[in-house]
Amino acid sequence: MAEAWDAVINGNCLEVMAGLAPESVDLIFADPPYWMRTSGELQRVEGTVFDGVDDAWDQFSELSAYEAFTREWLSACRRVLKPHGSIWVIGGMQCIHTIGAIMQDLGFWIVNDVVWRKSNPTPNFHGTRLTNSHETLIWATKSKDSKYTFNYKTARELNIDTVSPTDYESGVRKQMGSIWTFPVCSGSERLKNASGKKLHSTQKPLALLLRVVAISSRYGDLVLDPFGGTMTTGVASKILGRHYLMIEQDEEYCDAGVARLAMTAPEDGPIAHAAYDERPPRAPMASMIEEGFFTVGEPFYLRDGREIATLVADGKLSFEGEALDMHTLAAKARGAKATRLNGFDVWHVKRDGELVPIKDIREQYREHVRRLAE
Numbered sequence: 063m064a065e066a067w068d069a070v071i072n073g074n075c076l077e078v079m080a081g082l083a084p085e086s087v088d089l090i091f092a093d094p095p096y097w098m099r100t101s102g103e104l105q106r107v108e109g110t111v112f113d114g115v116d117d118a119w120d121q122f123s124e125l126s127a128y129e130a131f132t133r134e135w136l137s138a139c140r141r142v143l144k145p146h147g148s149i150w151v152i153g154g155m156q157c158i159h160t161i162g163a164i165m166q167d168l169g170f171w172i173v174n175d176v177v178w179r180k181s182n183p184t185p186n187f188h189g190t191r192l193t194n195s196h197e198t199l200i201w202a203t204k205s206k207d208s209k210y211t212f213n214y215k216t217a218r219e220l221n222i223d224t225v226s227p228t229d230y231e232s233g234v235r236k237q238m239g240s241i242w243t244f245p246v247c248s249g250s251e252r253l254k255n256a257s258g259k260k261l262h263s264t265q266k267p268l269a270l271l272l273r274v275v276a277i278s279s280r281y282g283d284l285v286l287d288p289f290g291g292t293m294t295t296g297v298a299s300k301i302l303g304r305h306y307l308m309i310e311q312d313e314e315y316c317d318a319g320v321a322r323l324a325m326t327a328p329e330d331g332p333i334a335h336a337a338y339d340e341r342p343p344r345a346p347m348a349s350m351i352e353e354g355f356f357t358v359g360e361p362f363y364l365r366d367g368r369e370i371a372t373l374v375a376d377g378k379l380s381f382e383g384e385a386l387d388m389h390t391l392a393a394k395a396r397g398a399k400a401t402r403l404n405g406f407d408v409w410h411v412k413r414d415g416e417l418v419p420i421k422d423i424r425e426q427y428r429e430h431v432r433r434l435a436e
Contacts, residue, residue: 067284067305070296070323072316075288075309079138087142087307088211088283090149091274091295093266094135096157097128128157132164135288140168140204142286148173148210150274151200152266158198170202173210178270179243201278210278215338217277238277244269253292253318261318262292271298279304281335293319300326302334343431345424347377347388355427356411356420362388363410363417370395 071078139149149170153161166172176199183195203210217238224236244267251268253261271294279285281303287295290308292315299306300323310316332338350356351373361369362379371379371391378385386394388405396403406421413423 067307068300069306070290070293070308070310070316070320072310072313074311076134076138078309079135079142079288082142082307084141085144086284087286088144088147089275089279089285089304090139090143090147091271091285091287092135092139092149092151093264093287093289093291093295094132094151094153094157094161095289096154096264125160129160129164132157132161133168136161136164136168136170139286139288140170143204145204146209146211148201148203148208148278150278151202152178152197153200154197155194158200162200165200165202170204171206171208173201173203173212174240175200177241179241181243181245182248183246199274211280211283213277213280213336213339216333216336217273219338220273220276220333242270242273253322255314255318262315265292266294268294268297271295272301275299275302275304276333276336290319291315293323296323297326301329303328303330343428343435345427345431347373348375350424350427351375351377353427353430355423355430360411362420363412364395364408365410365417367417 136151143149151158151161151165162172162175178197178199180195180197183193186193214237218235221236221238223241223243224239247265247267252265255261275285275295275298279302282305284305284307285295285299286307286309287293288309290296290310293308293310296306296308296319308319310319328334347356351358356373358373358375360373362371362373363369371381371386374380374385376385377388379388379391381391381394388409389402392398392403392405392408393400396408406419406424409420410417411420411423412418
């Protein structure tokens with residue numbers, strides 16, 4: 063399997079996936095044919111013809127044929143996906159409900175459905191129904207018990223959809239929701255063919271794929287796209303330090319995608335490494351005492367300067383003749399209704415005559431541990 067990493071394979075996705083090792087892929091992003099079922103000529107208001115999706119790869123004879131195709135490729139994805147991996151599938155109104163039903167029938171567990179709200183959607187030219195201004199992404203795992211990757215804090219860091227620009231610049235972060243706003247791929251981002259026309263009818267914006275890959279995979283993971291198209295998934299993966307395997311049956315798409323990937327450089331930053339989600343080094347009180355960050359017998363104070371207890375050798379606090387853990391005593395000293403409070407948010411010690419929160423000293427210890435590990 064390793065030799066296929068960071069590769070674009072020109073071939074049928076079912077045949078290629080049949081040759082992959084079972085449970086070898088960490089993340090799958092699939093942008094399958096939508097079976098748009100468009101007919102006739104669509105004209106803009108000014109009379110020009112709209113270039114819709116009429117490619118051969120989007121043609122199916124009937125619903126049963128599309129259902130059979132969908133079941134085949136989803137089954138192949140399920141076989142190669144790791145037990146704790148996850149899969150994203152994107153689709154429009156024509157297909158996403160069919161795909162979702164088949165996913166559930168095959169045993170996938172749906173984590174979220176996400177709405178991609180298009181900030182520049184194509185108008186409904188006939189004016190006979192609402193403009194289709196969104197597509198849906200289904201995020202799923204192999205089972206309800208899958209321990210899938212979700213970089214929650216990275217997602218929050220990337221969230222610009224629910225905060226004002228001013229708040230975002232000032233550091234305000236909110237939990238990412240399930241409605242994402244991105245423009246349709248256009249301009250210089252859209253790949254063109256030799257005639258200067260758009261190469262692929264449904265090229266997805268890179269910003270969308272960067273978000274998917276960043277929040278649901280880890281640095282060094284293997285990302286598979288069975289319908290590689292213009293290789294946007296591969297580009298996002300390469301930028302974020304993931305390995306990629308792109309499968310595409312159209313040779314022209316493959317050639318353009320390979321060239322695009324060759325011009326893509328990794329960005330080795332905190333988003334790529336999900337640094338916001340990294341757990342800090344453990345900081346047991348006993349270890350911090352041993353390393354000299356705290357001293358047995360030193361007083362512990364509340365924020366108002368009242369001396370309440372003294373530190374004992376096992377990290378507990380001596381209070382009125384008994385040893386209590388700092389969290390239980392924090393609640394007791396504060397008169398809280400809860401039986402425990404986070405002691406690191408409550409207690410202070412004195413350093414050079416000044417009260418210092420013990421959480422600040424804990425952070426100094428963690429920096430000490432990080433330096434030792436370098």
